[in-house]
Amino acid sequence: MTQPLEPALHAPATGVIITGGASGIGLACARALAAVGRPVALWDMNTAKAGAEAKAIADAFGVPAVGLAVDLRDPAAYAAAIAQSRAAMGTIGALVHSAGIVDTGSLDGLTEEVWANGINTHLRPLALLTRDLLADFKGNPGSAIVGIASINATLGHMANPVYSAGKSGMLGLIRSMADRLATDGVRINAVSPGQILTPMLKPTVELLPEGTFERRILLSRLGTPEEVARAVRFLLSDEASYITAAELVVDGGNISSQRM
Numbered sequence: 001m002t003q004p005l006e007p008a009l010h011a012p013a014t015g016v017i018i019t020g021g022a023s024g025i026g027l028a029c030a031r032a033l034a035a036v037g038r039p040v041a042l043w044d045m046n047t048a049k050a051g052a053e054a055k056a057i058a059d060a061f062g063v064p065a066v067g068l069a070v071d072l073r074d075p076a077a078y079a080a081a082i083a084q085s086r087a088a089m090g091t092i093g094a095l096v097h098s099a100g101i102v103d104t105g106s107l108d109g110l111t112e113e114v115w116a117n118g119i120n121t122h123l124r125p126l127a128l129l130t131r132d133l134l135a136d137f138k139g140n141p142g143s144a145i146v147g148i149a150s151i152n153a154t155l156g157h158m159a160n161p162v163y164s165a166g167k168s169g170m171l172g173l174i175r176s177m178a179d180r181l182a183t184d185g186v187r188i189n190a191v192s193p194g195q196i197l198t199p200m201l202k203p204t205v206e207l208l209p210e211g212t213f214e215r216r217i218l219l220s221r222l223g224t225p226e227e228v229a230r231a232v233r234f235l236l237s238d239e240a241s242y243i244t245a246a247e248l249v250v251d252g253g254n255i256s257s258q259r260m
Contacts, residue, residue: 012142012238014093015039015064017085017133019072019125022049024198025148026098028225030057030065032233033094039064041085041092043099045071064089072099072125073117078132086136093140094236095133097126098148102200103162115162122166123173130177130188137186144236145181145188147174148228151251153192167192171247178245187244189235194251196223218253 016033020026021042030040034057042057042065044050050067058065066088070081086092101121103114126147137143152160153167171190178188195201195213205213205222214220231250234240249255 012093012140013037013039014091014140014143015041015085015089016094016096016236017041017043017082017092017129018096018098019043019070019129020099020148021096022046022053022067024098024200025193025196025225025228026096027053028229029096029098029232030054031061032226032229033096033236034061034063034065036233036237037061037063038094039089039091041065041081041089042067043070043072043081043085045069073120075124075128078129082132082136091140092133092136093143095129095145096148096232096236097129097146099125100148100163100200103160106158107161110161118162118166119169122163123169126170127173127177130181134181134184134186137181138184141185142238142241143186144240145186146232146235147188147190148232149174149190149192149247151192151194151249151255154255174247175245182244187235187240189240189243189245190247191228191231191235192247192249192251193228194223194249194254196225196228196250198225216254216257216259217251218257218259221252223250223252 018026018030021030022044042050042054047069054065054067068081147170149170150167152164156164174190228250
């Protein structure tokens with residue numbers, strides 16, 4: 001016998017750490033989560049912007065919000081940032097790993113430093129932060145994690161091999177960690193955006209002929225950070241309580257497109 005549908009479930013009110021939270025998709029996620037009452041900690045290398053955006057969020061939505069300067073390439077900085085986040089928000093019940101950089105030198109411009117910077121920004125922090133936050137997650141039922149991957153994890157692009165490798169690795173890492181985290185009732189999923197008009201993509205959009213990206217997208221337009229943020233908010237909410245180890249593609253139909 002089927003059960004009747006319940007009213008829409010609210011997201012847990014626990015705090016959320018968002019890496020890369022001062023701009024683009026990360027900032028949109030912070031605002032979307034604050035809009036449903038969740039405290040947020042914006043981790044970013046841009047100290048001033050993280051602080052300013054956190055204050056704007058607190059003023060706009062009336063939730064605790066803090067901006068912290070964190071270089072994710074330095075795991076030694078994690079413990080202090082976690083402690084500051086916990087103190088500011090009261091609890092930590094979710095992580096959104098959105099921080100990212102893009103290499104554009106193709107194979108010819110690949111160096112050890114470029115490789116290390118990319119992998120240690122995109123991939124390594126998701127594993128280490130999940131490990132370091134596990135006690136918080138176990139103590140807050142309904143905790144969940146979202147990694148911001150990319151359609152480049154599937155498609156790849158010759159210009160950015162490190163970015164593509166990091167995002168592909170993220171999908172595999174999420175599937176592996178989902179198995180372990182499930183034993184503690186913690187969910188983890190990926191959101192893979194397509195061409196989203198963020199500060200990271202904007203210079204490329206302005207450089208290329210008009211419509212370069214749009215012609216390959218079924219919906220014939222670039223996406224917005226807010227459209228990705230709504231998918232992230234869903235996956236962190238109780239509405240997604242039976243979803244883990246999944247990849248939610250938010251690309252306007254780019255991956256499936258065969259348009260020329």
